[in-house]
Amino acid sequence: MWLLLPFVILPIVEIALFIQVGGLIGVLPTILLVILSSILGVSMMRRQGTNAMRDVQRAMQEFRDPSAPLAHGALIMLAGGLLVVPGLFTSAIGLLLLIPAVRELAMRWMGRRVRVAGSGFRNRDAEFMNDVPPGFGYGRGRRGDGVIDGEYSVQDDPPAPIREGLTDERDGSSRGKSGWTRH
Helix, strand or coil, rough: CCCCCHHHHHHHHHHHHHHHHHHHHCCHHHHHHHHHHHHHHHHHHHEEEEEHHHHHHHHHCCCCCCCCHHHHHHHHHEEEHHCCCCHHHHHHHHHHHHHHHHHHHHHHHHHCCCCCCCCCCCCCCHHHHCCCCCCCCCCCCCCCCCCCCCCCCCCCCCCCCHHHHHCCCCHHCCCCCCCCCCC
């Protein structure tokens, strides 16, 4: 029930604002304002979204917690989306979310309401992971040195008469061109 409430109230608020602003400045300036906010939203999503992604990458490279840059990036994308949606109320909220101080307040407000119960990693193939030799880098919390031993051998192509017999091209038919059949 609470989830449907914004979908009922938001259009009513937007229509009321269109009527009020349209009465004050006129219909064409109101429509132009909505179009300009959409253009601004797309450009802000591009520019600030790229900057936020760069901040996330920088945090990962410096081995810092990337949650703050990720949250800023998510709020910037939300702000751009709200600017793109036609409406004056949603555009105002989108513009507010583009201000870094407002984003910090929103993140603190949401941070007080979010509780992390736990985190971890579980592999579906737990039996396989327990059979991995020690030092391989997997299973039971062991950390390997990142080196995996392996063997390889070089195999040459088969002789030319065998290779030539793998195609159907010499009889001119259009059937069976898979390379696996001979007719």
